[in-house]
Amino acid sequence: SQQGEEDPQALSIQEGENATMNCSYKTSINNLQWYRQNSGRGLVHLILIRSNEREKHSGRLRVTLDTSKKSSSLLITASRAADTASYFCAHSGSARQLTFGSGTQLTVLP
């Protein structure tokens, strides 16, 4: 399976600013998911968007999906220092497994 690509690889912002991360993939998908990973810890699921959805919200998170461009974006609004983590997108297609992107390391400066 082919990993997706995430952009940027690293992002540093001030507390209160918005953070946007992008994800691209190469195959057709059933859904796309975003996960968060604190340093040295396991991944935690944030949000899932289905292939027939274009936008989804969860608290301060907003995810968009453009299947024609094979891309997704994750927006974190009003960021906090506690949002500092790595963020991964993962997509599922015909294979019975998720394919993860390479991740974006977000640093929120207080």
Place this chain on the structure above:
Amino acid sequence: DGGITQSPKYLFRKEGQNVTLSCEQNLNHDAMYWYRQDPGQGLRLIYYSQIVNDFQKGDIAEGYSVSREKKESFPLTVTSAQKNPTAFYLCASRPRGGANTGELFFGEGSRLTVL
């Protein structure tokens, strides 16, 4: 509380030794997965199991082995055939497998270092 428990959290191994990483879940999930993560990279799938007594190779299965004798347990053995085993290993589960793959639940990981 329900969750996935991985042990040990840190493990050191000499070259040529086999080591087994434990993964136990009490979520009553059917499907379980092992991923490998290298520094600054995403996750790569090693093995997965949809049901008890059945498992399939992932993208990087060479040098690894698994068993699924019980629904709750999915241990991973890193054999001496794995040429570059130093990595962070993550176990995950899902209520059931299938093409419409939903949310994965992860353990806290095991960091293996080969000396």
